[in-house]
Amino acid sequence: MHVKLRNNLLSMDDHFPLTDTPPHADWQRNLADAITKPAELLALLELDPDLPALDGSALRDFPLRVPRGFAARMRRGDARDPLFLQVWPASAEQQPTPGFTRDAVGDLAKLKPGGVIHKYHGRALVIATGACAVHCRYCFRRHFPYGEAIAARGQWRETLTQLAADDSIEEAILSGGDPLALSDDKLAALAAGLDKIPHLRRLRLHTRVPVVLPERVDSVLCSWLSQSRLQKIIVLHVNHPNEIDAAVGAALNRLRAAGATLLNQAVLLRGINDTAGTQIALSEKLFAQGVMPYYLHLLDRVEGAGHFEVDSLTAGNLMREISARLPGYLVPRLVREIAGAPAKTLLPW
Numbered sequence: 001m002h003v004k005l006r007n008n009l010l011s012m013d014d015h016f017p018l019t020d021t022p023p024h025a026d027w028q029r030n031l032a033d034a035i036t037k038p039a040e041l042l043a044l045l046e047l048d049p050d051l052p053a054l055d056g057s058a059l060r061d062f063p064l065r066v067p068r069g070f071a072a073r074m075r076r077g078d079a080r081d082p083l084f085l086q087v088w089p090a091s092a093e094q095q096p097t098p099g100f101t102r103d104a105v106g107d108l109a110k111l112k113p114g115g116v117i118h119k120y121h122g123r124a125l126v127i128a129t130g131a132c133a134v135h136c137r138y139c140f141r142r143h144f145p146y147g148e149a150i151a152a153r154g155q156w157r158e159t160l161t162q163l164a165a166d167d168s169i170e171e172a173i174l175s176g177g178d179p180l181a182l183s184d185d186k187l188a189a190l191a192a193g194l195d196k197i198p199h200l201r202r203l204r205l206h207t208r209v210p211v212v213l214p215e216r217v218d219s220v221l222c223s224w225l226s227q228s229r230l231q232k233i234i235v236l237h238v239n240h241p242n243e244i245d246a247a248v249g250a251a252l253n254r255l256r257a258a259g260a261t262l263l264n265q266a267v268l269l270r271g272i273n274d275t276a277g278t279q280i281a282l283s284e285k286l287f288a289q290g291v292m293p294y295y296l297h298l299l300d301r302v303e304g305a306g307h308f309e310v311d312s313l314t315a316g317n318l319m320r321e322i323s324a325r326l327p328g329y330l331v332p333r334l335v336r337e338i339a340g341a342p343a344k345t346l347l348p349w
């Protein structure tokens with residue numbers, strides 16, 4: 001089957017070479033050079049400068065942040081562009097929504113020294129950094145007090161001590177923020193420390209960086225990643241097929257060549273990816289790049305994100321439509337995270 005996608009997107013049979021030359025762009029400079037001013041983003045996208053946004057004081061809590069390469073994938077002159085809507089600090093964020101709280105998934109109650117969150121059997125999550133390359137307005141950690149939890153301090157000593165002390169932990173999950181916003185020196189030191197903990201078998205990274213800043217996936221990153229004795233799993237966060245362009249596809253190929261298994265988790269977002277057509281195109285495009293669709297999350301009910309929510313009934317109808325048109329392995333699991341539950345809750349549909 002050959003499915004052409006809209007807007008100069010890739011077709012199902014577009015491929016990128018497995019051993020392309022890693023980019024030598026200065027990813028840290030590009031990370032720092034992100035768009036942070038709403039007016040600049042509107043001007044770049046040729047959008048109405050009167051589009052309502054949060055005021056300056058609200059933006060101090062969770063500022064605008066968009067890498068220029070990601071903004072380049074947004075359609076000019078379209079205020080409903082699905083990538084733009086994920087990053088635009090709309091005034092709707094200030095509408096209180098009943099049931100939406102600052103710690104939507106109960107992370108704070110589980111937080112241990114060294115930024116370790118141990119919620120699920122056999123796996124422990126490490127809040128490696130508070131930094132992200134992009135600020136997603138629906139983020140469930142948008143109010144997280146990162147200053148108190150950053151694991152990278154003191155050469156990861158506290159984190160490694162916590163993980164070494166519990167031999168039921170087989171998998172370390174690096175999260176944040178976004179772990180790939182950290183330097184390779186820091187990450188390589190952590191990976192080396194994790195390698196030495198005998199009961200660890202797997203290293204998982206939760207990251208959106210390969211999607212929003214694909215030049216970050218360079219030879220230095222791939223080198224420390226491939227040297228780890230642990231099995232590597234990278235859980236990407238892609239919500240819409242327009243997020244994947246040729247540079248992202250090449251970055252994903254480099255990660256696979258470094259020995260990583262690639263999975264994707266998406267968040268179901270109103271007006272952004274809440275149609276069967278979009279979800280099907282996303283699954284097909286991910287798979288064409290060697291990424292398995294894994295989870296489709298119902299929105300975590302975090303304060304400021306109420307306008308993104310899709311109710312579970314609508315989500316169930318969507319899942320039925322998707323599963324009638326895709327092979328089972330391309331249908332992500334519809335889940336919700338419930339604070340205190342021993343695993344993600346699989347939703348019936």
Ligand code: SF4
Nearest residue numbers: 132135136139177208
């Ligand atoms: S990249 Fe992930 S952690 Fe960072 S703002 Fe987006 S959803 Fe939140």
